[in-house]
Amino acid sequence: MNFASYHPALNLLFFVAVVTFTACWTRPGLVAVSFLCALAFSVRLRGSRAVAFGCVLALCTLAFAALFALNVHFGVTPIARTPIGNSITVESLTCGVIMGLKVAAILAWLSCALCVFTADKVVFLLGRVFPKAAMMLAVVLRAVPVAGDRARKIAVAQSGIGKGPGQGNIPRRIANALRRASILISWSIERFIEMSDSMRSRGSALRGRTAYSLYRFDNRDRALAIVLVALITVCSAATALGQTQMLFSPVIVVPKASSAGVAVFAAFFALCLLPLALQTAGEAAFSRKVGSVSKGESRSPFESEAQEKGRTA
Structure with a gap:
C-alpha cells in the first residue's frame, strides 16, 4: 500500500503537481509546507542520508538568501548597509529566503521521485506515448x-x-x-x-507491436486518482483567485485571510502529506501481517505433535 506501489501515472501526476505548485507559488506558508513535507517523505524513503541532504539544503537556502539580499536591492525597510553603501532590506531578504526555499523544496521532491520511479516505470510511461x-x-x-x-x-x-x-x-x-x-x-x-x-x-520494428507491463489501473488507483484530482483542483482554483502569491516590492503584501486561503492551505498540506501517509500506513500493515504470520509459525512441529498426542490420550 506504499506510494510507490500505485500506478506510475498517479506517481507522475503527484510529483508534477507539487513541483509545479511549489515553483509557481510565493506565499511563505505554502512553500514551507512543501519543503517540510518533501523532507519528511525523503527521510521516510532514504533514512539518515535524507537528513544530511535536508541540512545541506537549509544551509544553501540561507546562503542564497544572504547573497540575494546583498546583490539585489529593492524595498523600503532597510535593516543594514553593505560596505559600499547599498541597503539590505527586509523585502529583498524575504524574497531571497522564499526563492531559496522553493528551490530546496523542488530538489527534495525530485530526490523522492528518484526513489519512487524505477527504470521500468519510466519505460512504461514513455512507452505509452x-x-x-x-x-x-x-x-x-x-x-x-x-x-x-x-x-x-x-x-x-x-x-x-x-x-x-x-x-x-x-x-x-x-x-x-x-x-x-x-x-x-x-x-x-x-x-x-x-x-x-x-x-x-524478435520483431521489435514491426508496426503495432505493444510492450508488456505489470501495471493495471485497479480500484485502489481509482480512489487515489479521485483524491489527487480533488486536491489539485482546489489548489488550482486558489491559484486563480490569487491566494497563493505574495508581493515583495516595494513593500511585502500578503493576501488577506479568507476561506479560499484556508482551503488552499488545507488542500496543499493534505496533498503533500498524502505519500507519507500512504507509505506509513503500508509499512504498518506489512508489519502487522509479518507479525501475524510469525506468531502462527511460532509453534514447532514437535509442540503440535505433543498436543495431538495429549488429545488422543
Whole structure:
C-alpha cells in the first residue's frame, strides 16, 4: 500500500503537481509546507542520508538568501548597509529566503521521485506515448551498468600487464587510459550490434507491436486518482483567485485571510502529506501481517505433535 506501489501515472501526476505548485507559488506558508513535507517523505524513503541532504539544503537556502539580499536591492525597510553603501532590506531578504526555499523544496521532491520511479516505470510511461523512444531508453539504462562493469574488468586485465590505472608515468598513464577507452568502445559497439540483430529477429520494428507491463489501473488507483484530482483542483482554483502569491516590492503584501486561503492551505498540506501517509500506513500493515504470520509459525512441529498426542490420550 506504499506510494510507490500505485500506478506510475498517479506517481507522475503527484510529483508534477507539487513541483509545479511549489515553483509557481510565493506565499511563505505554502512553500514551507512543501519543503517540510518533501523532507519528511525523503527521510521516510532514504533514512539518515535524507537528513544530511535536508541540512545541506537549509544551509544553501540561507546562503542564497544572504547573497540575494546583498546583490539585489529593492524595498523600503532597510535593516543594514553593505560596505559600499547599498541597503539590505527586509523585502529583498524575504524574497531571497522564499526563492531559496522553493528551490530546496523542488530538489527534495525530485530526490523522492528518484526513489519512487524505477527504470521500468519510466519505460512504461514513455512507452505509452513514444514506444521507440522507450525501447531506446531501456537499452541505454541497461547499457550504463554493463559498460561500468566492463570498464572495471578491462582495468583489472590491463593492470595484470602493467597498463592499468595509476601505473607508469603521466604520458604512459594517458596512453593506457586511451587504450582502455578504445577497448571499451569496441566492446560496446559489438554488444549494440548483437542486441540490434536480436531485437530485429524478435520483431521489435514491426508496426503495432505493444510492450508488456505489470501495471493495471485497479480500484485502489481509482480512489487515489479521485483524491489527487480533488486536491489539485482546489489548489488550482486558489491559484486563480490569487491566494497563493505574495508581493515583495516595494513593500511585502500578503493576501488577506479568507476561506479560499484556508482551503488552499488545507488542500496543499493534505496533498503533500498524502505519500507519507500512504507509505506509513503500508509499512504498518506489512508489519502487522509479518507479525501475524510469525506468531502462527511460532509453534514447532514437535509442540503440535505433543498436543495431538495429549488429545488422543
